[in-house]
Amino acid sequence: MSALTAEDRGMLAALKAFGVNMLWHPALSIETGHEALEIFEDVKTGRTELDALCIEGSVLRGPGGTGKFQMLSGTDRSMADWITDLCARARYVVAVGTCSAFGGLPMAGGNLTDACGLQYEGDDAGGLLGRDFKSKGGLPVINIAGCAPHPDWITETLGLLATVRLNAEQLDTFGRPRFFANHLAHHGCSRNEYYEFKASATQFSHLGCLMENLGCKATQAAGDCNLRSWNGSMGSCPDAGFPCVACTSPGFETPSDAFQETAKRAGIPIGLPVDMPKAWFIALAALSKSATPQRVQSNAQSDHVVIPPARDGDDT
Amino acid sequence: MSKRIIGPFNRVEGDLEVRLDLDAERVKQAHISATMYRGFEKILQGRPAYDAITVTPRICGICSVSQSVATAAALSDALGIHPSPNGQLGVNLVHAAENLADHLTHFYLFFMPDFARASYAGKPWFAHTERRFAAHAGLGGKELLVARARLLNITGILAGKWPHTLAIQPGGLTRSLDEGSKMRLLSVLSDVRTFLEETLYGMSLERVADLDDRKALDRALDAAIDFGADLGQFATLARDLELEGLGAGYARFMSFGAYQHEGAALFAAGVVEEGQHHALNPDAFSEDMQSSWLAGEVSHPTDGVTEPYADREGAYTWCKAPRVQGQPVEVGAVARQLVTGHSLITQLVGKGGANVFTRIISRLVESARIVISMEDWAQRIEPLAPVNTEDQPVGGRGGIGTGLVEAARGSLGHWVRIEQGHIRQYQIIAPTTWNFSPRDQDGVPGPVEFALQGTPVTDDDKSAVAVQHVVRSFDPCMACTVH
Numbered sequence: 001m002s003a004l005t006a007e008d009r010g011m012l013a014a015l016k017a018f019g020v021n022m023l024w025h026p027a028l029s030i031e032t033g034h035e036a037l038e039i040f041e042d043v044k045t046g047r048t049e050l051d052a053l054c055i056e057g058s059v060l061r062g063p064g065g066t067g068k069f070q071m072l073s074g075t076d077r078s079m080a081d082w083i084t085d086l087c088a089r090a091r092y093v094v095a096v097g098t099c100s101a102f103g104g105l106p107m108a109g110g111n112l113t114d115a116c117g118l119q120y121e122g123d124d125a126g127g128l129l130g131r132d133f134k135s136k137g138g139l140p141v142i143n144i145a146g147c148a149p150h151p152d153w154i155t156e157t158l159g160l161l162a163t164v165r166l167n168a169e170q171l172d173t174f175g176r177p178r179f180f181a182n183h184l185a186h187h188g189c190s191r192n193e194y195y196e197f198k199a200s201a202t203q204f205s206h207l208g209c210l211m212e213n214l215g216c217k218a219t220q221a222a223g224d225c226n227l228r229s230w231n232g233s234m235g236s237c238p239d240a241g242f243p244c245v246a247c248t249s250p251g252f253e254t255p256s257d258a259f260q261e262t263a264k265r266a267g268i269p270i271g272l273p274v275d276m277p278k279a280w281f282i283a284l285a286a287l288s289k290s291a292t293p294q295r296v297q298s299n300a301q302s303d304h305v306v307i308p309p310a311r312d313g314d315d316t
Numbered sequence: 317m318s319k320r321i322i323g324p325f326n327r328v329e330g331d332l333e334v335r336l337d338l339d340a341e342r343v344k345q346a347h348i349s350a351t352m353y354r355g356f357e358k359i360l361q362g363r364p365a366y367d368a369i370t371v372t373p374r375i376c377g378i379c380s381v382s383q384s385v386a387t388a389a390a391l392s393d394a395l396g397i398h399p400s401p402n403g404q405l406g407v408n409l410v411h412a413a414e415n416l417a418d419h420l421t422h423f424y425l426f427f428m429p430d431f432a433r434a435s436y437a438g439k440p441w442f443a444h445t446e447r448r449f450a451a452h453a454g455l456g457g458k459e460l461l462v463a464r465a466r467l468l469n470i471t472g473i474l475a476g477k478w479p480h481t482l483a484i485q486p487g488g489l490t491r492s493l494d495e496g497s498k499m500r501l502l503s504v505l506s507d508v509r510t511f512l513e514e515t516l517y518g519m520s521l522e523r524v525a526d527l528d529d530r531k532a533l534d535r536a537l538d539a540a541i542d543f544g545a546d547l548g549q550f551a552t553l554a555r556d557l558e559l560e561g562l563g564a565g566y567a568r569f570m571s572f573g574a575y576q577h578e579g580a581a582l583f584a585a586g587v588v589e590e591g592q593h594h595a596l597n598p599d600a601f602s603e604d605m606q607s608s609w610l611a612g613e614v615s616h617p618t619d620g621v622t623e624p625y626a627d628r629e630g631a632y633t634w635c636k637a638p639r640v641q642g643q644p645v646e647v648g649a650v651a652r653q654l655v656t657g658h659s660l661i662t663q664l665v666g667k668g669g670a671n672v673f674t675r676i677i678s679r680l681v682e683s684a685r686i687v688i689s690m691e692d693w694a695q696r697i698e699p700l701a702p703v704n705t706e707d708q709p710v711g712g713r714g715g716i717g718t719g720l721v722e723a724a725r726g727s728l729g730h731w732v733r734i735e736q737g738h739i740r741q742y743q744i745i746a747p748t749t750w751n752f753s754p755r756d757q758d759g760v761p762g763p764v765e766f767a768l769q770g771t772p773v774t775d776d777d778k779s780a781v782a783v784q785h786v787v788r789s790f791d792p793c794m795a796c797t798v799h
Contacts, residue, residue, distance in 0.1 A: 001329070001377035002479055004421070005468050010461025012452065022452060026326045030429055030451035033322040034778065060352070068609075068626050071351040073333035074323020105374050109359035112624075148377060148479050204490040205403075205704035231472025232465065234500070240476025240483045241490030245370055247480075258364035260482070303492035304700055 001027070002148035003096070006155040008232055014152075018159035023050065033074055044085050052161055053090035054154075055083060055118060058099040058106045059128045062114035069113045080128060083118070087129055091137040092161050093118065094144060096154055101143035101175070102250035103127070117143075119175065123250040139168060143175040146223065147247035150230065153180050174250065176222060181248070184273075186218035188226035190239045197292040198285045199300035201241075204260075208300025210243045212269060215260045218244035219273045317344070320773065322780060323351070325787065327426045327451075329378045330794025332752075334787060335632075336780065338773055343783065345761070346768035348752050350635040353609070356799040357622045360742040365391060365710050365734045368742065372730070373480045375744075376795040378421075380479035381414040381471070382723035383730075383796070386744075390730040392486040394717025395710065401578050403488020403703040405693045406474045408575045409501065410484065411721075412686050412693075413470040416508075418724035419649065419679045420467075420516075422791045424449065424460035424546075427676065430784050431553050435777065441552045448549060456515075456546055463511035469504045470690075473497050487705040494699050501694040509687055517684070518545025524684035528659040533677070547680060554673050563786035565669035565767040566644055569651035570750070572596065572729065574722035575689065582689055583656040583722065587640065591667035593655070597640075598718065598729070603745065604637040606630070607754035614757065617731040617743040618716070634798050637753040637762060638745045646670060646763045647726025647750045648790065650678035658685075669767070672789040679791075710737045723747050725791050746796035764790055 006014040015022060024031060024039050031039060042048040059080050060069035067078025075082070087093050095101040095118045103122055106115035116127045119141040125131035134140055142161075144153050157177050160166050172181045189195065194209035201208035210216035218226070218237075221244050225236045237244050245259050246252045256270065257263035263270045272281050295307040323333035333349040356375050360368055372387045373380040385407060392399060399407070428449040436442050448456035471478035474491050483490045491497075509521060517524050518540040527533050540548035554560070573585030573596075585596045604614045611625035622636075637644075645651075650670040653661040660681065664674045714737070719730040726747030733741040753762035761769075764787060773780045 004461060005465040005478070008462070008465045010458060010465060012458055012461060025452075026324065027329065028425060028451060029326060030433065032326045032779065032784065033324070036324055036326060060354070063624060063626050066626070069353045069624070070331070072324060073331050073349070073351045074321050074325075105356075105359070105371065106354050108371075109355075109361065109363075112355045112358055113353065147374060203704065203706060204485050204487070205492050205702070207492060225477075229472070230477035232469035234469050234472025235474075235476040235491075237476045237482070240474070240481065241492065242476065242482035245482075258367055259370040260366050261364075303702060303704070304494060 003151045003154045005231065006151035011151070011155060014155040015158060018155070018162045020158050020162045023048070037074060040082065040086065043089050046089060050086070050090045052092045052094055052158060053086050054094045054096050054158075055100045056096045058103050058115035058117065059083060060106065060113040060115050061128075062112070065114070083128060087118070087133070087135065090135055092139060092142060092166075093135045094142045094157065094161075095119070096144050097149055098145045098147045098247055098252065101141070101145045104147060105253045108253040120250055123174070139166065139171070140175050142166065142171065142177065145174070145176050145181075145248040147252070150180070150223075150225065150228065152228065153177070172222070176248065180224045181222040183222070183224040183227060184219060185221040185223040185225045185244045185246075185248075187224065189218060190226065190236075193296060194300050196288060197296050198289045199292050199296045202301055205241055205303040206301050207303065207305070210238055210241075211262065213262050214243050215245070215258065215262050216243035217246040217271055220271055221246035222248045320780060322783065327429065327788065328792045328794060329376065330792070330797065332792060332794045334768075334783065336768070336773065336783065341772060341774050343768050343771040343773060346765045347632055348635070348754060348762060348765055349633040350752065350794050350798045352794070352798045353624055353634040354798055355622065355624070357742045357744060360739050363739050365395070365737055365739055368732065368739060369482055369485065372744070375799045376793060377479050378418060379414070379723045379725070379728075379793055379796050381411050381475070381481065381484070382721060382728050384481060384484040385411050386719040386721045386728050386730040388484050388486050389719030389721060390717040390732045391719075392717070393719060394715035394732055394734050395486065395713060396715070397486040398705060399486065400488040400702045400705045402493070402698050402701040403705075404577050405697050406489040406491065406493065406703060407484050408577060408693050409690055410471055410475045410481070412575065412690050413467055414478065415724040416683055416686050417464050417467055418791070419683045420460055420464060422679065423676070424457050426791065427788045428456070428550065429454065430781060430788065433779070433781060435779070435781055439553070439556065441549065441556065445549060445553060448546060459511070459515055463508065463515070466504060467508050470501060473500050473504070485704060489703040492703055493697055498694060498697050498699055501697075502691070505687065505691050505694060509691075512684065512687060516546050516680070518543025518548060521684040521688055524681060525688055527681060529663050530660070533660055550676065554676070559673040559785065560671050562771065562782060563672040563675075563767045563789055565646045565671070565763050567591075567667060567669045568643060568645045569654050569670075570596070570640060570645040570647050570727055571652040571655035572720035572722050572727040574652060577693070583652050585720075586655045587645065588651070588654050598720065600641045601745070602639050602642065604639060604756040606637065606757040607632055608636050609634055610636060617729065617745055618733070618741075620731070620743040622743070633754045635749055635753055637756040638750055639756060642758070644753060644756075644760060644763050644766070645750060647747050648675065648678075649682045649724070650675050651726060652722055653678045653682055672785050675789040712736045723796075725793050726750060728796075744799050746793070746799060748792045748794060748797040751790050752792055752794070752797055
C-alpha cells in the first residue's frame with residue numbers, strides 16, 4: 001500500500017514511466033477468483049512469461065509445516081507452495097518489504113506461525129527458497145527491505161529490472177539494492193546538529209537527537225530515508241520525532257530492549273555506529289558534549305526553538 | 317443447488333474467500349473465510365507496554381494509523397495519561413487523512429472498477445465508466461492516486477511517513493509544530509478540496525455534507541451528472557442497476573465515535589437498532605469461536621485469547637465472531653453517520669438495514685464532512701503549544717485500558733492489560749472482524765454472510781458480479797481481521 005504513493009504521482013504512472021506492464025496485483029486488478037487463478041496457472045505452466053514476481057508478506061509455514069496459516073484463497077493450497085511454483089518461473093523474484101525479505105514482525109515472540117522470508121529467516125540465509133536459490137535471471141531474491149519500504153525504492157527497483165538490468169554487485173550482502181542500502185538512515189537527518197553535539201531529547205516531541213535515550217537506530221540502519229524523505233519529501237521517522245527502528249534490518253522485530261528506549265550498558269548505548277571504534281565514539285561524544293552551545297542544549301529538550309542561532313550583527 | 321467458491325477475492329486488502337450455495341440463481345447462503353492467521357496479539361504478550369506503538373500499526377498497510385490511534389488510546393486509558401489538546405488536533409488530522417484516503421481508494425480502485433467489467437458492455441453508461449474506472453487504466457484511478465499522494469503529505473508533515481508511524485503516542489504527537497507546518501497543512505487541504513469538488517462531487521463540500529433528505533440527494537446527484545463528476549457516474553449506474561435493492565444488511569449498527577477533541581467527538585458513539593438509538597456498551601461485547609480455527613469459549617475481549625486450533629470441527633475461517641449482546645452488528649461509514657444522526661443517512665436507512673447504495677453514499681458524505689473538519693483542526697493548531705503531555709516513564713506501572721476508535725471501515729477496539737510495565741494481555745477487534753464474522757454458536761451468520769443472501773447469480777455469470785458489488789460495498793480489510 002506504501003507503493004501507491006510512489007513519486008507523488010502514484011504507482012501506476014511511476015511504473016508506466018519504466019515500461020512496466022503489471023500482470024496482476026491483489027489490490028488493483030480486475031481479475032478475481034477463477035480469473036486470477038487462470039493467470040497464476042498460465043505462469044506456472046509457462047504459457048505466460050513472467051519478468052518479475054513481487055511478493056509481499058512473510059511466508060507462514062505453520063502449523064506443523066502444513067502452511068494452513070496462509071492458504072491461497074480459492075485453492076486449498078498453501079501460499080508457500082504457490083510461491084515456490086511461481087518463483088521457479090519468474091525471471092526475477094522481488095521481496096517487497098521486510099516480511100517477505102527476512103520474515104519480519106510475524107517472527108517476533110517465538111515465531112508462532114513459523115514465518116520466514118523468501119530467502120532469509122532473520123539474518124540466516126535459507127528461508128522458503130533456500131540459500132542457493134537463483135531465479136531464471138541469475139539473481140538471488142532482491143530484497144526491498146523496509147517496514148514499510150519507501151514507495152520509490154519499489155518503483156525504482158522495478159524500473160532498474162525493466163530498463164538497465166540489475167546485477168549481483170548492485171545488491172548488498174542481504175540482497176538489498178545498494179542505491180538505497182549503501183546509505184545509513186542517519187544520513188541527512190534533520191537533527192544532525194543535535195547528534196554532533198550529543199544534545200539529546202529526553203521526551204517525545206523534543207527537538208534533540210533521539211539516539212542517546214529514545215531508541216533511534218538510524219546510525220546503524222540501511223536506508224536513504226532522510227536523504228529522500230517520505231510522503232512528498234515532507235518528513236521521515238526522526239524528523240517527526242520518533243526513533244528509527246531499523247526496519248530495513250533482519251531481526252528488527254526483536255530489539256534487545258524496548259523500541260522507544262535506547263539499550264545501554266553502564267550508561268552507554270550498546271548500539272553505536274558499527275564501523276567506528278567504540279572508544280573513539282565515546283571520547284568524541286564526551287568532547288562534543290562539553291563543547292555544546294547553550295542554544296543547542298536548550299533547544300534539544302524543548303518542542304520548539306527557544307534560543308535561535310546567533311548571527312553576525314545580532315546583539316549578544 | 318450448486319456451489320461456487322470465489323478466491324482469491326481481490327481488490328480488497330488481504331486474503332478473502334467467499335463460498336456460495338446457490339439456488340434458483342440466487343445466493344441461498346454464504347460463508348466468508350479469512351484464510352490467514354498471524355498472531356499479533358500473542359506477539360505482544362510480554363513486551364514492554366509502549367512496544368505496542370511500534371507493533372500494532374504493522375498489522376495493516378492500509379489502516380496503520382487507526383491501529384496507532386487505538387493503541388495510544390488503550391495505553392492512555394491504562395496508564396492515566398491525557399493527550400495534549402494541540403497534539404490531539406494533529407492526531408485527528410493524521411487519522412482523518414488515512415481514513416479519507418481509504419474511502420477514496422475504495423471508491424476509485426476497489427469498488428467502481430467492477431462496473432467496467434465486460435459483462436456491462438451493453439450499458440449506455442459503460443464507455444464513460446470504463447474510461448474513468450477500468451482497473452489499471454482508468455483516468456479516474458490515476459487522478460485519484462495523484463490526489464491521494466498529495467493528501468498523504470499530511471502524514472509526512474505530522475507523522476514523518478505513511479504507513480507505520482510512531483508519531484502517535486499516549487500523550488499526543490511526537491512531531492513539534494511551527495507556523496510553516498501549519499501553512500503546509502492548509503495548502504495540502506486546499507488541493508484535496510479542489511480534487512473532491514472538481515473531480516469527485518462536481519459541487520461544494522458543504523453541499524454534500526449538508527444533504528438532508530432524499531430530495532436534496534436526488535437533486536445533487538442530477539447536478540453531479542450534469543457536471544460530469546465521478547459521483548454522477550456512480551449515480552447513473554446505481555439508478556440503472558438498482559443498487560439500493562442489493563446487499564441489504566442487518567438493521568443493527570454500531571459506532572465507537574470518532575475524532576475526539578477537548579472531551580467531545582465529531583461523530584457520536586452508539587448503537588442503532590431498527591432506527592432506535594442506544595448507548596454504546598462495550599461490556600456487552602463477546603467473541604465467539606464456534607466457526608473459527610481458534611480454541612476457547614465465548615468471552616469478553618478483556619479476557620479473550622487468540623489460540624490457533626486448525627483442526628476445530630465445523631470451523632471455516634481464522635476470523636472470530638464478535639457480537640453485541642449476542643447479536644451481529646454492521647460497522648463502517650453508514651453506521652457512523654447513522655449513529656451520529658446525519659439526517660440524509662438516517663432517512664435513507666430508516667428502520668431497515670444498509671445496502672450497496674447507502675454504504676457508498678455514506679462514505680462520500682462522510683468524506684466531505686471529514687475535509688471540512690480537517691480544515692478547522694488545521695486552523696486551530698497553536699504552533700507553540702505543547703503537542704505531547706509530559707509522559708512519566710512507564711516503569712513498573714500497570715493498568716487495564718481500552719482504546720475504541722473508528723477506522724475507515726468501522727469500529728476498532730484494543731483491550732490491554734499491563735503488569736509491571738509489560739503487556740500481559742492484548743486483544744483486538746477490527747472493523748472487518750465485525751462485518752466479515754462467521755456464524756456464531758447460535759448459527760447466526762455474520763453481517764456480510766447475511767447481506768449476500770438473495771444476491772442474484774446467473775449460471776453464465778462466472779464472476780458473480782453482484783456478489784462482488786455486495787462484498788466490496790463493505791470495503792473489507794482482511795489484513796486487520798486476521799491480526
